[in-house]
Amino acid sequence: MAMLISSKIEFFGLVFAFLSISAFFSVAAAEDTNRLFNPCGDTTVQRLDGFTFGIAFSSSGSFVFNNTGLSPCDRRLSLTSAGAKLAVFRPKVDEITILTINTSSYSPDFPAVTAGGFMVAFAGRKYAARSPAAFVGNAVHTITSFTLVLEFEKGRLQNMLWKKDGCSKCSGNSTKSPLVCLNGLGCAAKTENCKRIGSNFDCSLSIQVAFSGTDKHYNALNSWYEISKLSQYSLYSLYSDLKSSVSNQISQFF
Template sequence: MRVAMEMAMAVAMAVVVALGMVATPAEAGDNNRVFQPCADTKIQRGDGFTFGIAFSTRDSFFFNQTQLSPCDSRLALASNANAQLALFRPKVDEISLLTVNTTVYPAVTNGGFMVAFAGRKYAARSLPAFVGNSSYIVTSFTLVLEFQKGRLQNLYWKRDGCASCSGKSNFVCLNKLECAIKTSSCKNANQGGSVDCSIGIQLAFSGTDEHDAVLNSWYEVSNLQQYSLYGLYSNLRDSLTSQYNKIF
């Protein structure tokens, strides 16, 4: 099985990065020298960890009715015109806010779903999460990376319900699980909308690192309400926070 770094190279122009969380040379204290998302590694607290998020149609993540990692070439994502890839390298056990600019990359929402992934022999991938279509766009997600003795075991989307958007006319509650913005309200919808519907992903870690140290950031983020991390990043105030203040 050939890894899907070939896919990453084929869609290099579609790579989205945010907040400087990219596969750059390791900083001091970062002992993880693996920078490719389709490669195996073990981590400890303080390391950087590279993973990818692939955007495409839901069916494109399945082969013979079985969901595969985007690193598996049988999915043929490299030849899929709608498939796009975002790469991130957050610091292990720190709460991070990742963003994907859907104004620059509208095919992210045209594809409809996203899957977070990392690893090759020990491949892990999340379930497909709905992002958007011609009617609605979900802009806030929480992703948890679960490790066991430093090896990635699982990536899963944490659903927070719809309490944060209850009674707000620009939002709808999808399947009683998540808030979505009407596409007509988005700047990138070409319909006169005023909201920059960039995707925000709250990222946290759980489990243990290779030294059996407990990763605690998930317990911290689990107490936060949806969108609460936006206020913690002053450099995003104009691009993200202020837009939500207009509609909340």
């Protein structure tokens, strides 16, 4: 089921504007025992529970206070005044999931770029966890595919890590390719070629999410192991092909 979200949310006095996002959820209420939907709350989970976390977009310095990286839930960060944007997701624990943020509708500017060009994934309050700040894009290049691993211990989130997808799928030697290898970080599109400003290339952000560690019943979470064995970008390519196929079929009726 595709879900579009455009709203606002308040965390500990900080108000963030939601990005318009498109995410895929498998709804199985009987299997979901986690009733916490606030990314700035603490919980423990079991396999197939929903788990809510956020991704904040801003400048890299906006996530630092007194030389210490803090969670976007922390009141000491001035993310609101920095123009930060927020996306919230709820994947199922230990399912490989692709989350997407539709940026093609944002014209003429890509929010991640205008909000500072970096993103941080986060969840929790007392047991706060956050990822390192990852570069997304600027006026020159935009990275469109990422992999995020959520590490749990006895069902409690411990770490959130960006895994480099590498540049094996970039056709850097082809002048016709829309992607180039950006400093070994991943395949990036030239921002000027993004569809939102008149080109045909879709620069929407896609994030593969996987899990590792153990749930609250000590069951192993294996989806990161599974995704690490797959070819890089395999799921993103599958998603892109499926999206193109569906779009083409729909266009035939209009």
